[in-house]
Amino acid sequence: MAERYEIRFSGAGGQGLITAGIILAEAAAIIEGKHAVQSQSYGPEARGGASKSEVIIAESPIDYPKATRVNACLALTQEAADKYANGIIDNGVLLIDSDLVKRAPEGNFTLYRFPIIRTAKEEVGREIVANVVALGAMVALTGVVSYESGEQAVLARVPEAFRELNQKAYRMGFDKMKAIL
């Protein structure tokens, strides 16, 4: 892993992207012992429907906790892709929901498409876990934490009654992304 790795999850409010970011940060820091900062910044644009959540992971303490050189970005909606798929470094990666983002942003990054929301709805059985499908996919795509650390962090954060559902969502996102890579 690079010394500092920046990941942005973007989509619509209510899609659980803050939780996805928190789980990833906890996997990296609490489970793998790295340093991590997870944040959301809200400006006047927060009043629209688009929302983002960012995670910075590093081997040493993080002095500047704002994402400015994004290594990997997720966009679950067209509005999020238009607003937040910026600041991605050359050779970075952008993952978009292939059903909901019809116009892919352009840039010197590698673009991946995956029907994340549809996978949550039809294959896991609940749209509400789309954020965890997305998390599994981002872990597969970036390798920034191990499969197992991510799974452990998912299980630590979701309510008991929903553990199995979330475990399935995480595995489905991870496996399907791996198959695309």
Added chain:
Amino acid sequence: MAERYEIRFSGAGGQGLITAGIILAEAAAIIEGKHAVQSQSYGPEARGGASKSEVIIAESPIDYPKATRVNACLALTQEAADKYANGIIDNGVLLIDSDLVKRAPEGNFTLYRFPIIRTAKEEVGREIVANVVALGAMVALTGVVSYESGEQAVLARVPEAFRELNQKAYRMGFDKMKAIL
């Protein structure tokens, strides 16, 4: 309000302090139209039981999103008080749980004591809403958002079935803190 206002919620993992921070940031930004950044940073110390969540609220865009001059700090446990009740500015405020923090940190801030966990358990009826009691208390203490904005943000974020419980927790925290001030 000052141009930039920094609030830290600290306690133990699992106490819901990240959620309290997110709700406060959403009250300030989505409801009141200010700028806000909410973050958690995890270092090696995250492996212990202490946990913190920070919110910065400003009238203009926030360039440096790390809390360095804390205006108001909450500490729900002794370990959190020992670790995180630092960086509070002169004339800032520290609110501690009066049952759980026996040794109050010293500094040039005003100290307030309130049995937050006990209030949640005995007066609201569920310890799990201690974070929302704490949020109500911090809103009363700081005035950084209005009572109504905080309440609206609480209701927007909690599941339907728990709205009344959380509303009661928020009001109880706010009213009891006002009575102390």
